Amino acid sequence: MQLRAVTATFTGPGAGYDDDNTRTRPRVVARGCAPTRHDKLGTRLGPYELLALLGEGGMAQVFLAEHTIMGRMVAIKQLAPALASLPDAHALFLREARIAASIRHANIVDVYDFGCDLDGRPYYVMELAAGETLARRLVRGPLLAAQTFDTAIVLADAVAQIHDAGYVHRDIKSENVMMVRDGRRLVPKLIDFGIARRLHPEPDDPDARPEGQVVGTLRTMAPEQITLDEIDERTDVWALGVLIYEMITARLPFDEGGTSRDDMLAIVTEPPRPLPPHADPNLREIVLACLCKDPAGRPASADDLVERLREAQAAYLYRRGFVPRTLKGVSLSRATP
CATH class of the missing domain: 1.10.510.10 (Transferase(Phosphotransferase) domain 1)
Structure with missing residues (x-):
């Protein structure tokens, strides 16, 4: 999948913390273009709140998200809306998530979780590889x-x-x-x-x-x-x-x-x-x-x-x-x- 923007860095004191060490929303800067506004931002997928759209392609969208209890920042990849009604697309997306989750290596992005939103559109949660x-x-x-x-x-x-x-x-x-x-x-x-x-x-x-x-x-x-x-x-x-x-x-x-x-x-x-x-x-x-x-x-x-x-x-x-x-x-x- 070719994304318009696939990276994010956190800016500000403490990379997401105020000077008094209290947690704040990270300001997100995607290298190459600014994070895109999206109507799903501020909504939740399970325990994760969607904060920014990092990129999208023909197959999927990638969001910056935060676990609302643990405070962990993650990336969430979700099947593109245009493919939501195609069973084969769902199967391929699940297959991709399973393959990625089955391989553990320090130089491969970890996959943590899988789920579907209220409309049945699948997503998986992965390590946030912040950089370029x-x-x-x-x-x-x-x-x-x-x-x-x-x-x-x-x-x-x-x-x-x-x-x-x-x-x-x-x-x-x-x-x-x-x-x-x-x-x-x-x-x-x-x-x-x-x-x-x-x-x-x-x-x-x-x-x-x-x-x-x-x-x-x-x-x-x-x-x-x-x-x-x-x-x-x-x-x-x-x-x-x-x-x-x-x-x-x-x-x-x-x-x-x-x-x-x-x-x-x-x-x-x-x-x-x-x-x-x-x-x-x-x-x-x-x-x-x-x-x-x-x-x-x-x-x-x-x-x-x-x-x-x-x-x-x-x-x-x-x-x-x-x-x-x-x-x-x-x-x-x-x-x-």
């Missing part, structure tokens, strides 16, 4: 090499957790990564499981049926998504390669600006644009491997990609006089909430 998308951050230019390594490793690890749960995400892109401030750190959080698909569906599972159409975001699609061939974990590895390329260059690896047919042809047949000379050589090699047209030439899994990235990061730090923890015999373990 990686896409918006990259408008200001590429990331430094050290931050690229850190971001790529934790996101690849998050994708490995998705694969371990039996799903392929299919829509990994910079717009679906929130950069959340945690003290002095920026923590990337992966969002939106709207088109996730089972890796090994049972014969009677809807995911076992061919979709018969291209599904996803064209500019980050793997060739096999475009040609409607079989997808697996390596499809997400391709998307991670696009994401790392974008972090290094603040642009995409394949030319855009033509027709959709031209863009598809470039992804399927043309090599990516060269990375800049200053790009870390080991990272360059990893990106090119991820963007191999043949899935067999890519890292075999997201876990494999994580290990390659950690080794490249260790070499990068060692060249700069640092001794990474991996070289001291302490391996980095799977991130957990």
